[in-house]
Amino acid sequence: MSATAKKMKVGFIGLGIMGQSMAGHLLDAGHDLNVYNRTRSKAEDLIGRGAVWCDSPGKVAAASDVVITVVGYPRDVEEVYLGPAGIVAHAHEGALLIDMTTSSPDLARRIARAAVTRGMTALDAPVSGGDGGARTGTLTIMAGGSDEGFARARPLFEAMGTTIVHMGAAGAGQHTKMANQIAIASTMLAVSESLAYAEAAGLSLGQVLEVIGTGAASSFLLNGLGPKMVAADYSPGFFVHHFVKDMSIALAECERLGLDLPGLALARRLYQRLVDGGYGEEGTQALYRVYTQLMGVSDAV
Numbered sequence: 001m002s003a004t005a006k007k008m009k010v011g012f013i014g015l016g017i018m019g020q021s022m023a024g025h026l027l028d029a030g031h032d033l034n035v036y037n038r039t040r041s042k043a044e045d046l047i048g049r050g051a052v053w054c055d056s057p058g059k060v061a062a063a064s065d066v067v068i069t070v071v072g073y074p075r076d077v078e079e080v081y082l083g084p085a086g087i088v089a090h091a092h093e094g095a096l097l098i099d100m101t102t103s104s105p106d107l108a109r110r111i112a113r114a115a116v117t118r119g120m121t122a123l124d125a126p127v128s129g130g131d132g133g134a135r136t137g138t139l140t141i142m143a144g145g146s147d148e149g150f151a152r153a154r155p156l157f158e159a160m161g162t163t164i165v166h167m168g169a170a171g172a173g174q175h176t177k178m179a180n181q182i183a184i185a186s187t188m189l190a191v192s193e194s195l196a197y198a199e200a201a202g203l204s205l206g207q208v209l210e211v212i213g214t215g216a217a218s219s220f221l222l223n224g225l226g227p228k229m230v231a232a233d234y235s236p237g238f239f240v241h242h243f244v245k246d247m248s249i250a251l252a253e254c255e256r257l258g259l260d261l262p263g264l265a266l267a268r269r270l271y272q273r274l275v276d277g278g279y280g281e282e283g284t285q286a287l288y289r290v291y292t293q294l295m296g297v298s299d300a301v
């Protein structure tokens with residue numbers, strides 16, 4: 001911990017692919033950590049490093065000054081914050097609540113309102129940068145909520161991320177994350193189609209990635225997930241089912257805004273095929289399965 005950073009009592013709920021690494025950085029930064037996860041075994045490593053297990057989100061909240069959550073779906077966020085054994089019912093006055101799950105802007109605003117009525121502050125602060133960014137503490141963090149809440153959260157964000165931006169009022173972090181996911185949706189189509197074309201043309205896919213990965217088509221996703229597509233390595237960094245959740249939230253927001261985004265709609269449709277085919281627990285690079293099937297290389301989907 002730096003000389004100016006203050007040690008805080010931090011609660012962390014949701015210790016999956018992202019949460020485990022993020023919580024670990026807070027321990028490394030010298031904060032006290034109270035943890036809860038639906039499946040307790042995922043907390044064992046952190047407990048071994050000094051974190052304290054609590055039996056419910058409410059118990060984490062009661063023991064902490066700041067509570068951070070990285071769970072799965074909006075329904076999990078709602079249960080963890082607004083349920084009877086949840087954070088808002090059990091945190092103490094003055095607590096800072098930070099949801100870093102990718103969730104809906106509307107739910108973020110509802111939680112912020114519920115928090116204010118109990119004398120607490122809530123931020124929505126979803127992240128980008130993948131499991132790698134979580135591991136290396138280099139996430140991009142986009143926050144919505146009050147200036148005061150953001151200022152208090154900043155030292156914690158700095159332990160987990162490198163690009164940290166206050167986007168506006170409650171819900172603005174989630175709206176920014178939707179803009180991020182919309183860009184990813186069409187990029188994943190583009191990466192898959194590029195490789196499908198190269199494969200159909202009989203090129204060496206490794207060579208194609210080497211070449212186009214340094215030219216104008218280069219991107220984080222092409223360079224990071226392209227090689228996994230080529231190796232048919234569909235192990236999850238970011239689950240297909242979570243991405244379908246994100247695109248569904250974005251499409252619902254588009255409907256509310258009267259906005260038609262055909263790239264996003266197509267990506268959701270193709271990813272839904274993966275879920276229907278039983279591939280929801282794979283990583284988002286599994287989109288390439290849809291294209292190999294379309295090319296007749298495999299009948300997997």
Ligand code: NAP
Nearest residue numbers: 014015016017018038039071072076102130131237238242
């Ligand atoms: P994950 O591995 O499924 O982690 C979610 C964790 O939350 C799981 O350990 C789960 O418990 C726990 N959880 C869910 N509901 C809970 C509840 N009601 N009470 C307590 N714990 C609960 O998923 P992830 O990849 O870490 O992603 C987490 C969130 O970050 C998602 O919203 C995702 O869209 C977003 N995100 C992910 C990435 C990425 O690259 N992975 C990047 C940016 C954002 P169990 O252990 O019982 O399943």
